[in-house]
Amino acid sequence: MKQSHVFSVYYPESGEFTGQVLTVPADHLANNLGQGLHAFPGRHDRERFAVGQADDGFGNLSPALVRRLPPRPEDTPAQEWEWCEQADNWIGVPTLSGSRLARWQEIKSARDTLASLPTIMVQGRSWQVDDASRAAMRHQLDAADFVGAAWSTIWTLSDNTRATVTAATLRAVLAAYGMRANSAQQHAQTLRDALHRAQTVREINAISWTAGAEATP
Numbered sequence: 001m002k003q004s005h006v007f008s009v010y011y012p013e014s015g016e017f018t019g020q021v022l023t024v025p026a027d028h029l030a031n032n033l034g035q036g037l038h039a040f041p042g043r044h045d046r047e048r049f050a051v052g053q054a055d056d057g058f059g060n061l062s063p064a065l066v067r068r069l070p071p072r073p074e075d076t077p078a079q080e081w082e083w084c085e086q087a088d089n090w091i092g093v094p095t096l097s098g099s100r101l102a103r104w105q106e107i108k109s110a111r112d113t114l115a116s117l118p119t120i121m122v123q124g125r126s127w128q129v130d131d132a133s134r135a136a137m138r139h140q141l142d143a144a145d146f147v148g149a150a151w152s153t154i155w156t157l158s159d160n161t162r163a164t165v166t167a168a169t170l171r172a173v174l175a176a177y178g179m180r181a182n183s184a185q186q187h188a189q190t191l192r193d194a195l196h197r198a199q200t201v202r203e204i205n206a207i208s209w210t211a212g213a214e215a216t217p
Contacts, residue, residue: 002027007039010051015066017046040065078102099204100195107195110209111188115181119158122173126158129177137170144170 002025009020021043022032029039040051040063047070054064072090073081078098081090094102118130127133144151144167155165191207198204 005041006043007041008044008046009033009037009039012036012038012051015050015052016068017044017050019046038063094201096199096201096204099201100198103204103207104192104195107188107191107207107209111184114184117180120173120176120180122176123169125163127173128156128158129173134174134177137174141167141170 004023004025007022007024007029008017009022010017017040018037022029022039024032033039038051042065044065048068049065050068051063052066053061055061069083070089072083073092075081076098077095078101079092079094082093083089084091118128119126120129121127140153149167152164152166154162155170156162187209191209194207195204198207
């Protein structure tokens with residue numbers, strides 16, 4: 001009984017495997033192939049391999065198994081695709097504009113986080129400065145304008161302790177909040193200017209919220 005062998009069927013024009021696998025004796029192979037099809041020894045993944053032509057060094061070409069890369073994804077303005085041997089696949093590499101945009105989103109997030117912190121230290125005390133608290137301070141300052149310099153009130157701090165405060169103290173808290181928000185905005189703008197000047201992804205990656213001058217906490 002003749003020994004059977006495994007063959008993968010392929011299209012000779014493109015070298016792509018059809019997905020059909022034959023297990024037949026070698027001398028019966030031709031009778032089992034469809035018209036215009038060829039076969040290559042072994043079982044091969046059609047997504048990963050194809051058949052090419054190899055030169056034996058003497059100018060003679062013969063069928064040889066070659067690596068077939070998976071389809072390359074489409075590039076976008078934010079990233080391009082490069083083949084990675086270690087990953088055995090295409091990997092996305094950020095473009096200059098994509099890296100710049102991603103880093104700016106990080107900087108904006110840090111800016112907004114600092115600007116919206118719910119408390120702030122003024123005169124050694126921690127004050128609540130969320131929207132409602134700042135609105136309440138402005139309301140009290142309106143009342144203080146009618147009373148004059150003698151005005152004061154009892155205020156609950158962020159740690160739930162209570163203190164007697166004057167109009168000057170509330171104004172100092174609101175001013176500190178505004179300065180902190182403005183400092184965060186100015187710091188973000190400085191970093192944005194640096195991002196626009198950067199000419200490489202490495203330069204962009206070196207720019208961060210904590211790089212350079214610190215925003216006022």
